[in-house]
Amino acid sequence: MSKFTILFAIARKEFVDHLRNGWIIAVGLAFAIFSLLITFVGFGFTGSVGIGQEQSTLFSLINLVIYLVPLLGLLLSYDGIAGEHERGTLDLLRSYPFNSLLLLYGKWLGLFMVLASTLIVGLTAPAIISIVSGHTLQAWTVLLVTSVWVGIVFNSIALMFSVLILERSRLIAIAIGIWLLFVVLFDLGVIGLLVSTEGNVPMDLVNLLFYLNPTALYRLLSIDLIMDQAMIQQLGLAGQIPPTVALIAAFAAWTVVPVVIAGWRIRRLGK
């Protein structure tokens, strides 16, 4: 019971801190503006509102999430532990009578709450427009869940580096580098591979590459869970998407493994 008290105390402090510094409102509203623009273009300018418009809007939002949410996750968490270190509170907290792992897990939980709140703020307005236009809540709920999840994956990765490096100035560069690698360079690399081999790449290898990039996993998982067959066909992905359970398992591994590495390190700080 006491462990949970400590865990939630750390998570609550993290959440309140980000609520007070304006992160949730500022970033949430910025995300809301982008997503509303996309929704407005999808539903407004294309004439009558219909299934096709909703599907293309959701697809556009998935791409918006791929660009923005990993960056949000990284910027939110890169100084999670390093910030405590530079503030002088990391040693203080490590001297307190609880296992240091609780500090990491509490941070992770708090950052999850911050990211989820930010995306709820960002996705609520377009979801309301969509639902008022006669569409279902289900697709939006799934989009919110997968979007929060991909953000959490990047929270985990950033927290891992935060424990390993403990130096904010280097971590910000690493965060930007990770974003460039997974969001920009990875796709370019895959396209380059396909072009250079004229498409003669085994599908298993392409799928394996997708497992190595959480944003690619997010795209496949969201398309798999949200898009209808017609849209999947249109995207040329019919029969190409790996099993849902495999995608979820890989996504879960991307969430958990960095935290495990961070946990291993935080227990050995100063040892």
Added chain:
Amino acid sequence: MSLSQTASNSEQNREAEGITPVLSLSNVSKNFPGKKVLKSIDLQIAPGELVALVGNNGQGKTTLMKLILGLLNSDSGEILINGESATSNRSIAQKSIFGYLPETTAFYPNLTGLETLYYFADLKQESRSKVLEVLRIVGLAHAARYRVKTYSKGMKQRLGLAQALLGKPKLLLLDEPTNGLDPSGIHEFYQILGRLKNEGVAILMSSHLLAEIQPRSDVLVLLKDGVISANGTVESLICDAELPSIIKFHKGAGFNETLLDELLQQHTIEKTYNEHTDSFVLTCHPSHKQALLLSLLSADELISNLIVNDPGLEELFLQLNSGLEIT
């Protein structure tokens, strides 16, 4: 008697009194890559004892505190907390006795002082009702609902002390705790420490402010080049160091230099005259001070405005750090 003998005697006294030290370090060493930071540290702190840790920057004071807290691992030696061997990752029970104030702590600028202490109280499993009490103790109750980013350096230091007091610590580790405090703040701070000492709390405190430590510490530990070069009560260390006493006086109404020289001839002293202040300065071995004073007072027509400067911690510190062997 050497200074190290003074140290071992004080430890023997504690053992004789049957008091289990809250903290005991024996032969503890710590190396960082390419540098030996602490060498063969032996130290004991009894309940209700205030041990002052002094030394120049980079001598290992903060490292020693981190070793005690388990934030760093020692390379050799043994650390006993309440008589029990401390494990590499300190047990929850062992950590529970600590109250720690790091050298620099910025805390969380967007939280209020009250919220900050609620947070630390939750982490120490302390009742939140204690928070207002410790805020009152450190004199921050009036600013409890202000955000920490509005606090002055001294207020942040008080907040740091407040969190250290949560959870009824048995051993306070304070790393330069009076940095940033104004004179009245320092006075209040030592009053708080005095009360805690009376309640049996052991305190290990590092500081550069020798003048404030001297009258308040029970034991002084001086770290130099990673070793304890002095350990004992301030009085005994000063006495053992045989630091010279300095006596100053001006010319009296019936001053006569020949008579003065005759008077001083029977004592082993060094005499200098300061033209600017028109005063004499006599430097003598402490064992000669009393006889010299009696002589001077017997000829009070020769002198006026007699001032006796006994050596203090600052002089001791400077002598020990100059590398002189004191026996």
